[in-house]
Amino acid sequence: MKKRKIKKNINNSKIVFIFSLLLIIVIILYTCLNSSIFNSKNIVIEGNKYVDKDYIEKILEIKNDKNIFRYNMNNMEKILLDNKYIESVNIKRVFPDTIKISIIEKEICAILHNNNEYCYIDNEGNFIDEINIDNKDNNIVIVNIDYDLNNLQEIKFKNEENKKRLLYLLECIKEESIYKKIEKIDMMQINSIKMYTKDDIKILLNNDESLKYNISKLSMILYDLQSKRQQGGEIDLTIEKYALYRN
Structure with missing residues (x-):
């Protein structure tokens, strides 16, 4: 009998302990959800260049008087991923009163230009956004090339081989660290490429298998001209x- 009584007391103690623990957890959760200490007073947004901070705060409905535990982080991330400029996003709470949003934007590879249309593309040639040329990023190369933009906002190049050449050319000038020197590329002709630098130098290239080799030569020539403070003229790599x- 005595053993049964002791066992019963132990079981009762366990129940009381568990109930007390649950009650403490409920109190803590209630306090966290309702205390102004945890209101989102600070919003930290990093990694955004093309996506405006005010837009992010508005679309996520972030408010100074809203408790950070009342935000659904997964839903917020899904909302931002619908933005055409955003590649990935991570949102987390930083105690006691901060929401931190880390964004990785899509890499804008070039600005395509055809007639009066301008649009950003990524490094696979996919459409990102139509733009007004007056509001363009001056660090992005403009490419004149024959293409159409359909109703689904998909880019259709008139010549798929030219698309491959363009992406390959952009890759080459990045590898040779001369991308920032180039202002405009003209690929309206199938067999030839014209490029123009920010120092007003015109470059002539063949649109063929020698492209990578010629870009490597071009890199050395441009740096040599830069060291001599030479501007303007024409570099002919078609021979x-x-x-x-030619100056």
């Missing part, structure tokens, strides 16, 4: 094994 510079 096999030779590079001509």
Whole structure:
């Protein structure tokens, strides 16, 4: 009998302990959800260049008097991922009163231009956004090339081989660290490419298998001209094994 009584007391103690623990958890949760200490007074947004901070705060309905535990982080991330400029996003609470939003935007590879249309594309040639040329990013290369933009906002190049050449060309000039020197590329002709630098230098290239080799030569020539503070003129790389510079 005595053992049964002891066992019963132990079981009762466990129940009381569990109930007390649950009650403490409920009190803590209630306090966290309703205390002004945890109101979202600080919003930290990092990684955004093209997506405006005010837009982010508005679309996520972030308010100074809203408790950080009342935000659904997964839903907020899904909302931001619908933005055409955003590649990935991570949102987390930073105690006691901060919402931190870390954004990785899509890499804008070029501005396509055809007639009066301008649009950003990524490094796979996919459409990102139509833009007004007056509001363009001056660090992005403009490319004149024949394409159409359909109702689904998909880019259809008139010549798919030219699309491959364009992406390959952009990759090459980035590898040679001369992307920031180039202002405009003209690929309206199938067999030839014209490029224009920010120093008013015109560059002539063949649109063929020698492209990478010629971009490598071009890199050395541009840096040599820069060291000599030379601006303007024309670099002709269309002659096999030779590079001509005309001032």
